[in-house]
Amino acid sequence: MRSIIKTGIGTALAAGVGALASRDADSRWYRRLSKPPFQPPAVAFPIVWTLLYTDIAISSAVTIDTLRDEMRHIDAAAFERALAVNVVLNGAWTWVFFRAHRTGTAAITAAVLTLSSADLIRRAAPASPPAAAALVPYAGWCAFATALSTEIWRRNR
Template sequence: MATNAQVTERPGRWPATDVLARTTLGVATAAVVGSAATTPGSGWYRRLRKPRFQPPAAAFPVAWTLLYADLAVTSALALENAPDERYAERVQRALAANLVLNAGWSWVFFRAHRLGAATVTAAALTASSADLTRRVAAADPRGRALAAYPAWCAFATVLSAALWHRNRR
């Protein structure tokens, strides 16, 4: 982690390799854990009544890959350019909580088949993503690029709610 003196001397620098490696490892772990539970080809998922605004299945891996890459890079920027160690620790905690929610949604939705709980999890992920984006952008203005992440999570919340509503038993 950089000290205040280093931040002052080199504002807006790119993250050190070890910082980027740590954020990439965390994001990749969440992606793998979430993907392990994701089964869009399952009979249960195929039988769900889906809303008209449901994107094609191919859109999800593309969107999530881009968002995960953005999350790893912008979080590394925030950690490297944080004003102090305490702020960096808050960003790390916010990122960790966000990644748990992110991976957890797939388990709640695809494995537990709990559409209501998945909607609540998606809403919590949206709030967490918005908070993380705020923290990341405050540490480094390039972090504003993360704004697509809470927007996508908000869409996922609406989609989860629509699936829940259409498939209540």
């Protein structure tokens, strides 16, 4: 896995950027929000995201390396660009929600992130069906985050 350093750094940066903004998860503003009953406990988020970031880094590295091994350099570069957009969106959501307090914009950002995650699966599938399958929980979690963000926005308009 020649690309693991690059994908690992990218996902670690997204995790770090998100962690900086999510320090406000214990803010007065956040505590006062009306949250839906399907909101997971706070302890779930760092556990789930650690697993997902690891999954993204490994699955993406496998995909990129496979595409390169197959001499599909254009597809490998396109996957890398799609991954870069994805991790930027991923890190941005936390800032939009926790720092800017823009719950509606956060819901839209989560929806775009979900589409971006599904696009990663689509791009990975021809190169490595197992890597594509491994990305499905990430897209599922992003879809859940979209529903959660949308419901928080709806409850707190």
